[in-house]
Amino acid sequence: MYGYIIRRLMLAVPVLIGVSILVFAIIRFIPGDPARAIAGVHASPEYIEQVRKELLLDEGLHVQYFVYMTNLLQGDMGRSTFTRRPVTVELAQRFPNTMILAVTAMGIAAVIGMSAGIVSATRRYSLFDNVSMLAALVGVAAPVFWLGVMFQILFSVNLGWLPSGGIGTWKHLILPALTLGLATAALIARITRSSMLEVLGQDYITTARSKGLVERVVIYKHAFKNALIPVVTVMGLQFGTLLGGAVLTETVFSWPGIGRLMVDSILTRDYPVVQGAVLLLAVFFVMINLVVDVIYAFLDPRINYGSKEVE
Amino acid sequence: MKKYLVLLLVSIFAIGLLVGGCGPAEDVVDEVDDVTDELEDVVDGGQDLVIAIGAEPENLDPLKMMSAPAATVAEHMVETLIYLAVDGSLEPALAESWEPTEDGLAWDLMLREGVSFHDGSPFNAEAVKLNLDRFMGKGDFEGEAAVYAFLLSEVDEVEVVDEYLVRLHLNQEFAPIAAHLSHSFIGMHSPASLEALDAGQYVEAPVGTGAFKYAAWDRGEQIVMEKNEDYWGGAPELDTVTFKFVPEASSRVIMLETGEAHAIMAVPPTDIERLNDLEDIDVVFENSVRVIYMGFNMEDEKFEDVRVRQALNYAIDKEAIIATTFQGVGEPSSAPIVPAVFGYTKVGPYEYNPEMAMELLAEAGYADGFDIELFHPTGRYSQDATVTEAIQAMLAEVGINATLTTYDWGTYLDTVIVPPEQAEHDVYMLGWGTVTLDADYGLYALFHSSQWPPANNVSYYANADVDALLEEARVTPDRAVREALYSEAIELIWNDAPWIFLHNEGQVNAVRSNVKGLIHHPLENILAWDASIE
Numbered sequence: 062m063y064g065y066i067i068r069r070l071m072l073a074v075p076v077l078i079g080v081s082i083l084v085f086a087i088i089r090f091i092p093g094d095p096a097r098a099i100a101g102v103h104a105s106p107e108y109i110e111q112v113r114k115e116l117l118l119d120e121g122l123h124v125q126y127f128v129y130m131t132n133l134l135q136g137d138m139g140r141s142t143f144t145r146r147p148v149t150v151e152l153a154q155r156f157p158n159t160m161i162l163a164v165t166a167m168g169i170a171a172v173i174g175m176s177a178g179i180v181s182a183t184r185r186y187s188l189f190d191n192v193s194m195l196a197a198l199v200g201v202a203a204p205v206f207w208l209g210v211m212f213q214i215l216f217s218v219n220l221g222w223l224p225s226g227g228i229g230t231w232k233h234l235i236l237p238a239l240t241l242g243l244a245t246a247a248l249i250a251r252i253t254r255s256s257m258l259e260v261l262g263q264d265y266i267t268t269a270r271s272k273g274l275v276e277r278v279v280i281y282k283h284a285f286k287n288a289l290i291p292v293v294t295v296m297g298l299q300f301g302t303l304l305g306g307a308v309l310t311e312t313v314f315s316w317p318g319i320g321r322l323m324v325d326s327i328l329t330r331d332y333p334v335v336q337g338a339v340l341l342l343a344v345f346f347v348m349i350n351l352v353v354d355v356i357y358a359f360l361d362p363r364i365n366y367g368s369k370e371v372e
Numbered sequence: 373m374k375k376y377l378v379l380l381l382v383s384i385f386a387i388g389l390l391v392g393g394c395g396p397a398e399d400v401v402d403e404v405d406d407v408t409d410e411l412e413d414v415v416d417g418g419q420d421l422v423i424a425i426g427a428e429p430e431n432l433d434p435l436k437m438m439s440a441p442a443a444t445v446a447e448h449m450v451e452t453l454i455y456l457a458v459d460g461s462l463e464p465a466l467a468e469s470w471e472p473t474e475d476g477l478a479w480d481l482m483l484r485e486g487v488s489f490h491d492g493s494p495f496n497a498e499a500v501k502l503n504l505d506r507f508m509g510k511g512d513f514e515g516e517a518a519v520y521a522f523l524l525s526e527v528d529e530v531e532v533v534d535e536y537l538v539r540l541h542l543n544q545e546f547a548p549i550a551a552h553l554s555h556s557f558i559g560m561h562s563p564a565s566l567e568a569l570d571a572g573q574y575v576e577a578p579v580g581t582g583a584f585k586y587a588a589w590d591r592g593e594q595i596v597m598e599k600n601e602d603y604w605g606g607a608p609e610l611d612t613v614t615f616k617f618v619p620e621a622s623s624r625v626i627m628l629e630t631g632e633a634h635a636i637m638a639v640p641p642t643d644i645e646r647l648n649d650l651e652d653i654d655v656v657f658e659n660s661v662r663v664i665y666m667g668f669n670m671e672d673e674k675f676e677d678v679r680v681r682q683a684l685n686y687a688i689d690k691e692a693i694i695a696t697t698f699q700g701v702g703e704p705s706s707a708p709i710v711p712a713v714f715g716y717t718k719v720g721p722y723e724y725n726p727e728m729a730m731e732l733l734a735e736a737g738y739a740d741g742f743d744i745e746l747f748h749p750t751g752r753y754s755q756d757a758t759v760t761e762a763i764q765a766m767l768a769e770v771g772i773n774a775t776l777t778t779y780d781w782g783t784y785l786d787t788v789i790v791p792p793e794q795a796e797h798d799v800y801m802l803g804w805g806t807v808t809l810d811a812d813y814g815l816y817a818l819f820h821s822s823q824w825p826p827a828n829n830v831s832y833y834a835n836a837d838v839d840a841l842l843e844e845a846r847v848t849p850d851r852a853v854r855e856a857l858y859s860e861a862i863e864l865i866w867n868d869a870p871w872i873f874l875h876n877e878g879q880v881n882a883v884r885s886n887v888k889g890l891i892h893h894p895l896e897n898i899l900a901w902d903a904s905i906e
Contacts, residue, residue, distance in 0.1 A: 090784070091780060091783070094782060094786050095782055095787075097782055097786060098780075098781055098782025098785065099786050100519070101519075104438075104519055105520075105521065105522045105525075106515075106826055107517070108519050108521075111516075115562075142571065143430045143433050144430050145430070145431055145436050145572075145573075145574045146431075146576075148874055151591070154592075155591075155592060198577055210622055210623075210626075213623065213626045214626065217626060217630050217632075218626055218629050218630055221630065222888070224630075224632060225594060225623060225626045225627055225630055225632060226623050226626075226627065227594075227616065227620060227631075227632075228593055312619050312620050312621050313623055314623070315593070315616070315617065315619065315620070315623060317590070317591060317592025317593045317620045318592075321592060322592065322618065323621070324619070325427075325428070329430075330782065
């Protein structure tokens with residue numbers, strides 16, 4: 062197991078180097094002079110020259126990348142060309158907010174999605190099944206920004222229960238987390254349902270039932286745990302999507318997270334921040350994938366990633 | 373065994389998430405909680421104003437400021453020497469008076485006495501010299517100049533004459549200097565606060581002399597300022613002013629409706645009518661300082677004949693564009709600069725008259741029209757692409773077939789602002805905000821023949837008479853004489869028609885009716901020092 066994790070971590074290194082090269086290159090292949098775009102239409106030629114020097118734009122791409130990586134390895138991601146603050150500080154302030162939002166959204170999604178999925182599977186074709194699966198379809202299809210504005214109108218303007226945006230108390234968290242989590246909840250519900258249905262048709266479930274086990278134990282201990290593998294996969298992948306999907310939610314709800322930071326930075330052509338944020342999200346994505354794989358082994362003892370010493 | 377190992381890993385990861393995730397955030401959340409609590413305390417009758425704006429300031433350092441949100445926020449805490457009022461007049465602020473020396477090569481600024489910075493240090497001539505030298509990158513601050521240092525490019529040296537008298541020595545006579553000194557980015561900061569900055573660090577918590585003092589800046593969320601009890605102009609009525617950064621326009625509208633914000637900037641056109649119908653909300657229309665235009669490539673033989681350029685002006689229905697695309701917000705350009713700018717004279721607009729356009733084209737030998745390459749940005753100016761498409765359709769009506777090309781903003785500037793021999797375009801769209809509210813910055817930069825690219829006379833316009841008038845207006849201190857000179861220059865430019873003059877952008881803010889005294893400035897600022905909540 063340790064061996065596997067270490068191997069996976071080593072494999073992550075080339076992936077991340079690849080990501081860093083890609084982000085670095087994409088930003089620089091945008092035609093036009095980034096210095097001019099950053100400096101703005103009123104800026105003097107001297108100032109544009111100053112920006113160009115600061116971003117090393119006169120050097121070759123390989124030189125720029127080498128300098129960037131050297132600094133990165135020392136924990137220096139440069140300074141934002143917009144706010145002039147260190148990129149690491151910007152990211153460190155925003156990332157926790159996005160994590161809070163994404164984790165809460167995932168919590169909401171898991172609870173709603175799994176319960177709806179299990180009930181739908183055990184009461185197949187019932188009214189509950191049909192209604193919840195229809196709701197799931199709508200949930201998957203509804204655009205986040207539309208859903209967000211609808212929630213604001215209902216809960217903030219009409220009912221006056223919750224703040225329409227910003228960060229602060231737990232009340233501020235509810236609407237954005239719900240908006241962000243509902244699509245994932247819908248997806249989890251659908252996957253849980255189909256996975257449960259497949260497992261419930263297996264011979265060992267019939268065996269368990271014929272042993273005289275109560276239905277609750279059959280469903281939760283025997284069926285659900287085995288049905289979880291595809292659900293966990295989806296949750297893992299979705300967590301990455303949530304971090305990315307937070308871009309829209311954070312904008313609608315003025316949530317000061319990394320998604321909004323990225324949007325703002327793209328609009329102000331703040332290349333160092335865009336680079337840093339994408340890289341950070343990539344690191345996280347790789348980590349989540351690793352954790353998902355480890356959880357597989359926990360859920361299904363037959364998966365052991367080829368190491369023997371832990372048996 | 374394996375199970376425990378996995379459990380251990382998962383829990384480590386979870387703890388990591390919690391520690392990494394919540395640690396630093398808690399401080400922020402606590403801070404914000406405090407602020408929110410404070411806000412809630414005073415919602416019933418307190419004087420705590422909340423204004424929601426779309427973008428966050430980059431920072432509040434004169435060296436690096438370049439956006440309207442930064443100017444708006446900074447002006448509450450940091451004052452300029454001269455204040456540019458809503459009507460374009462220059463009023464005393466930290467300087468009580470200003471006048472040129474006899475030869476016009478220097479300006480004397482008499483400073484206000486008895487003013488203190490928020491840190492208690494005195495405001496005086498030394499402080500002014502330090503701030504101006506830093507802005508220009510001169511004296512002790514050799515090396516790095518401000519992004520907007522061009523505002524003071526004619527200032528050679530700042531001399532401290534006595535405690536409350538500063539003399540600005542100029543390279544040559546330069547009449548707009550007072551207007552330039554009124555720019556929000558040239559604010560006076562406490563020298564001690566500037567000296568305390570580390571290398572590479574820029575002002576985020578300004579220490580000025582303004583009506584409000586800096587309290588907190590929660591990045592991505594809000595800036596909070598509190599009343600300066602010792603303000604030289606008398607303490608404001610408001611206890612606090614908070615600027616919240618809400619990028620989504622519809623979310624700002626919702627905040628105004630729920631009462632989470634007292635005022636919002638940049639109301640989306642689609643919401644104007646609905647908000648207007650609400651009893652406790654007032655919609656405020658104000659001009660902006662930006663003109664939007666389609667410039668001709670005057671080195672192109674098609675546009676050598678002035679009749680062709682005028683014809684294209686007659687071919688565009690500016691009123692219709694404003695009514696449909698902007699829901700009536702804005703106005704057709706009636707000069708190359710907006711009415712709020714000193715030196716403006718009304719000479720237009722060119723009426724919509726397609727028959728006249730076709731006649732002029734025929735006279736110029738283009739009865740069958742011609743093809744043009746029209747370059748425009750997308751997403752830079754309000755509705756830029758939509759406006760361009762409307763213009764394409766209107767040009768087609770008079771026989772001109774326009775092919776549209778658009779680029780990302782950076783690329784666009786690079787493609788359009790080029791010397792004539794590199795120009796790929798026949799017509800290009802750009803906008804210009806005369807942020808000094810003085811015609812010099814709006815006319816000299818765009819129409820003087822010395823300002824061809826890489827500067828901003830992108831139409832390659834050259835008229836010796838206009839050059840002479842603009843040069844004279846630069847060095848004439850008498851404002852009435854300057855006004856007459858600009859009036860003459862504007863008339864010449866208008867008839868030469870180096871642009872299709874399109875429209876002046878408008879701005880729309882909305883305020884809850886119980887808030888009085890907010891100033892809505894053409895520079896796209898909202899100012900709260902005279903405001904109160906009823």
